[in-house]
Amino acid sequence: MTDNSGARTPIQAQSVDAPLSRSAVFLTLALSPHADAPARARGLLGDLGGLVRAVGFRDLAQHLSCVVGIGAAQWEAITGLPRPAQLHPFEEIVGTKHTAVATAGDLFFHIRAERDDMCFELERLILDKLGDAVTVVDETVGFRYFDARDLLGFVDGTENPTGAGMMEWTIVGDDDPAGAGGSYIVTQKYLHDLSAWNDIPIETQQKIIGRTKVDNLELDDAPGSHKDLATIVDDDGVEHDILRDNMPFGRPGHGEFGTYFIGYSKDVWVIERMLQRMFRGDPPLGYDRILDVSRAVTGATFFAPSNDVLESFGDRSSSGGRARPRETRRPGAWGHAPTRRP
Secondary structure (H helix, E strand, O other): OOOOHHHOOOOOOOOOOOOOOOEEEEEEEEEOOOOOHHHHHHHHHHHHHHHHHHHHOOOHHHOOEEEEEEOOOOHHHHHOOOOOOOOOOOOOEEOOOOEEOOOOOOEEEEEEEOOHHHHHHHHHHHHHHHHHHEEEEEEEEEEOOOOOEOOOOOEOOOOOOOOHHHHHHHOOOOOOOOOOOOEEEEEEEEEEOHHHHHOOOHHHHHHHHOEOOOOOOEOOOOOOOHHHHOOEEOOOOOEEOOEEOOEEEEEHHHOEEEEEEEEEEOOHHHHHHHHHHHHHOEOOEOOOHHHHOEEEOOOEEEEEOOHHHHHHHHHHHOOOOOOOOOOOOOOOOOOOOOOOOO
């Protein structure tokens, strides 16, 4: 039988494979010094699925979804669980000309929907429940720009894995029991100098990106392009994919134009190697020339546990801190989500 549950119920929390959306909120929070802040954060995480359902059920066609990640510094305090094997703070990358900065963040919420009011309402409820247990480090509202283009004018996300490959490259397996069913998240907020970019001839822009600008075709003769540097092949010749869900953002009245990079992966080292190649180069290739007009102003790493783990936090809160046995609402760690649109 065809699974049509996505048309009848909201998308389950922690669905990395939720569809690409027209609107998004990227919300980074730090725990406050209050002694009960970790417990309050844990309680919110246990309730997150209910909040997504409460808002998402109002208009199922808007495909509201939310993925939450937890940073290394507060992982044990918030979850009370062993840390996933590859979870560690984002490390600053200093290149010959550009730097990938490392910034604070204990909780990260990736909220997506077809309408910005759905994202707004879920974010409002999350922050209301957390109250003074957190402070906002960064809040970025993203939007779909025409046919999935970034503000530099190129289509973004063409090489994302699809179908079964999406889960294969994003979900941690049983080889890491502490992280099984979850996904690593790396985020960066880039600000673009559009005036400088627009002064570059289109032919040169295409060589920098590694694709044609109008019809999004891959170039064969662009060594050292962004496409080349962001392609990771291990010593055995295996190419490793990640799932990107980047979004443009901006405030023209403030001269602010940017791209919010978010990558999901079962192996955080894949994204880290990609960034090292971009900022430091990979001899004989130099650094990524897109960085001459794109400045990273944030950088953080998180881990998104499975929805089953999140729901166990709610069980613990209502049973004096002990997880209660329960039935899983849907099969699989991540649950059903509608097919991603190209």
